[in-house]
Amino acid sequence: MKAAILGGGPAGLAAAYELTKHGHEVVVAEEKPQVGGLARTVHHKGFRFDIGPHRWFTKNEELNDFMRSLLGDKLLRVPRLTRIYFNNRFFDYPLKPANALFGMGLIMAAKIVADYAAVRIAPPRGPVESFEDWTIRQFGRTMYNLYFKSYTEKVWGIPCNQISADWASQRIKGLSLASAVKSALLKNRMRGKIKSLIDEFMYPMLGAGLTYETMKAAIEERNQVLTQTRVVSVNRDGRRINSITANTPTGTIEIEAEHFISSIPLTEMVLSINPPPPPDVVRAAKSLRHRDHIVVALMINRPQLTKDTWIYIQEPGLKAARMYEPKNCSPHMVPSPDVTSLGVEYYCFEGDEFWRKSDDELVEFAVKEVADTLHFFDRSELIDGFVIRSRMAYPLVEKGYHGPLQVLKQYVKTLENLQIIGRCGTFRYNNQDHAIETGFLAARNLMGGNYDIDRVNADGEYLEEKVEETT
Template sequence: MKNAIIIGAGPAGLTAAYYMLKETDIHPIIIEKEDYVGGIARTVEYKGNRMDIGGHRFFSKNREITDLWEELMPLQGKPAMDDKMLKRECQLKQEGPDPEKDDKVMLNRHRISRIMYMKRFFDYPISLGINTIMNLGVVRLTVVVASYIKALFIKRPENNLENFMINRFGKRLYNMFFKDYTHKVWGRYPKEIDADWGSQRIKGISLCKVISHLCAQIVHMRSGSVETSLIDRFYYPKYGPGQLWDTMKEEIEKNGGEIYFNNEVKEISRQSDKVTYIKTKNGSKTKVWEADYILSSMPIKELIKDINDDTIQQDVKEVADGLIYRDFITVGLLVDRLKIKNTTRIRTLGNNIPDCWIYVQEPDVEIGRLQIFNNWSPYLLKDPINKVWLGLEYFCHENDEKWSMSDEDFIKFAVGELEQIGVISKDDVEDSVCVHVPKAYPAYFGRYKEFQIVKSYLDSIDNLYCIGRNGQHRYNNMDHSMLTAIEAVRAINDPKYSKSNIWNVNTEKEYHEN
C-alpha cells in the first residue's frame, strides 16, 4: 500500500487525510508540530470558557464543503439555549439533534458584525445604507458620494491595494474605513500591499445596488422590522471550530489514518524530481518518514529552508526567505458586564450588544477586532447568562514590542484600550488569558510579487503538493483551505486532475463575503 505524509493537522491537512481514506487506497500519516489539531481554527479552553482564535464562521458557497461539515456534525433540530430563552426565530433541520441534549451538533447562528468608528457603529461590510448615512451626516455623506461617483469614471491602475480599494469605494471611504485599519492589521499601508489580497477578500459596490439596498432599508424602517442589514447566517459547532476538527481527527483514526503530534519537520530530502523522505524531531528523538506522496501545509518560508536539494537555485531561497507573515495575539477577558449599550432591536442574553465581532477602526487604539463569544455560541461559556466572554484581537510581527510583552503586561494594556473606547470598565474584569499565534496571516508584500519563482520550483517536485493557507502563502478562508486538500487528493488519485487545480482554488473571484 502506498502512503502519504501530510505535514500539518490544520483544516487542510485533516481534510486531505479524510479524503484519502474516503476516495483512495493511500494510507495517510499526519505529522503535526503542535499537540493539537485545527491550526489557527482550533478552540482554546480556559477554565471552562472556550475561545475561537480568530473567529471562524462556517460558511461556504461550495456545496461539497457544507455537506462535509454536516456529515461530521449534523445541523441542529431544536433551538439553542439562548434562542429558546429569548424566543428568537432560528432555522432548524427536521429530525436534527437538540443542542441542549446533544454535543455533536452544528448550530445555525445569526451573523452580526459591525465597525466601530468615531465611537459609532457602522454596518460591516461597509455600505451606503441608512445607518451609514445617519452616522456620517449630510456634509460627510455628500463628499463620500461625490468621491465614489468620481471613482466610477476615473480608474486608477490596480498595481497596489490602495488603488484597488479606491476604484471600488472612492477615495473618501477608503481614507475613512480602509487605509488606517489595513495598516493596523498588516503593519503596512495599502499602497505597499499587492492588489491580489483585495481580489480575494473584497467585493466592490455598485450604485444600483446601493440605491436598491437603501430603498429596502427605508421599507424595513417604516414597517418596524428588525435591522436586517446587520444579519446573516452561518454554521457553527456547539463548542467552537476546534470541535469539528477533533471530530474529523476521530474519524481519520477510526478508519486507519495516523496522526503524530509534537513532530517538527527538520529535513525534506529531494532526489531527482521527488521527495524521498522527511526527517522530524520530537524532543531529543528524530524519526525518518518515507513516503510516496507529500502534502504540505507548513509555511512555505520554512518548507524551502528544510528542503535538502543541491540543485535548488539561490533566487528560490531568497524569495522564500523574503516572504512575510503577520502574527496574532488574542486576549480573552471574562467580564461581569459591558459598559457599551445594545441600541439595536436584536434580543440577546443580558441585553448585551449582539455582534459576533466588531472591527475596531478607532485610530487611537491598537486593537483590531473584538469578539463577543456569547453571540457565537452560548455553549462556549460556563455561565453565558451572567458573564460576558470577550476576545481582543491584536495583529503584530513575531518578536516585535507587542509580541515580546509579558502576558500580564499585555493583558493590562488590552484592558486599558477597551476601557478607553468605552466598552468595559476594568473593575468588571474577572479573569483573563493571553494566546499567541505565529504566522497567522501570509502577507502580500515583501518578496510576494516574485512568488511564482518559488511556486514553479515546488511544482517541479512531482510528489509534493502544497495545500492550505500557509502551504500556498495565500489568505484562504477555511473552506478554501479544505478545497485545496480535496483537489490535491484528486490530483494524486486521478490523472485528469493536475496541480494547477490546487493553486486555482480561491482565484475564481468567488467571494466569501458580499
C-alpha cells in the same frame, strides 16, 4: 500507498481524512499540541476560545454536506451580526456605503459622494497595483481615508500603497458606492439579481476546533496524527521527496512515504528542503513575509456584552483590530450563562515591540483598550485573561509578491511527489472552507484525479456574498 501530511490544520486534516476514508496509509505531522491550526479551539477554565471567530459558510454544497455529516446536530445555525465600531458608533460590515454616508452626517456624506463622482468621471491615471489604488477608484479618496486606510494598515502593518490590489479585489469586490446606495434606497423597486451578505452561518457547538478534533478521531481509527511534531527537514533525492525529519518531545524522527502533502507555511517548507533548492528559489522564499497574530482572551463576569458575533475596531488610536464574543456563536463556549468572554485580536510582526510584551502586559493592554477606553465592560468584572500567539498567521500580500511566489510554485511543481495546500501552504488568503477543499483535492489527485489546486478561491469573489432574486 502511503502519504505524509505536513501540518494538521484544516487543509492537512482534510487530505488525511479523505485518504483514510479510501483506505490509504497516512501520517500527519502537526507542530502544536492541538490540531486545527488557526481554526482550533483553546480551552481555559471552562471557557472556549477560537483563534478569531471561525464561522462556517461556503458556497460549495459538497463541503456543506461534508460538514453536516461530520458534526450532525452539533452544528448550530447562528444569526450573523458583524459591525464596525468607529467614532463611538456602529456601522455595518462589510462596509455598506449607504450606512456609512448617512451615519457620518450630511456634510461628510456630500463630500464622500462628490469625491466618488469625481473619480468615476475622471479616474486616476496609472495601473491599479496597490490596495490604495483599487480602493480610491472604487470609493473615492475621502471614503478611503476615512474608513479603509487606517484599519488596513493596522491589520497589515505596512502602508496601503505597499499592499497588493489583490487583497482589496478579493475582500471587497462587488461593493461599490453607487451599487450600495442604490440597493439601500431602491431595493424594494429593483428587479433582477442583487448581491447581499449572508444573514446566518453554521457553527460547531463547542467551537471551530470541534470540526478538526472530530476529523482527527476518524483519521486515528486507521492512521496516525502526530502532534507536537515539528517538521525541520524535507529530504529529497533529485526531483522526489523521500522523507521528512521532525522534532518531537522525545527526540527526532524520520517519516518515509511515497507522497507528501504540505500545508505548513510555503516559505518555511521550501527553506527546509534538503539538499537546498537553487539560490533564486531560496531568495524568493526569504523575500515573502507573513503577519503574526495575538488573541488576548478575557473572561468576564457579566452575562453578555453585545449581541455581535464579532466587531471590527476601526478607531485609529487603538491597536485592537477585532473582538469577538464566543458565547454569541454558541452558549457552550462558556461554563455558565452568568458569564461571558471576549477575544481581542491584535496583529504584529514576530519579534516587534508588541510581540515581545509578556502575557500579563498584553492582558493589561487589552483591558485598557476595551474596558477603560471603549467601555465594553468594567475592569472589576474581569475574571481572568490569557494570551494565544500565532506565528505566520496570514500571508502578507505586498505589492510585487507575485514574482517570488511564482518562483516558489514553479519549483514545487518540479518535485513530482509533493503538493501544497491550505492558506499558508499556498500563500493565499483562504478561509477554512477553501483550505478543506484544497486538502480534499490533493488527496483525490493521489487517487487518480487531476485537480488544479490553484483554482480554489481563484475567482476573487467576496467570500460572504450571496445572490438573491428580487421581484
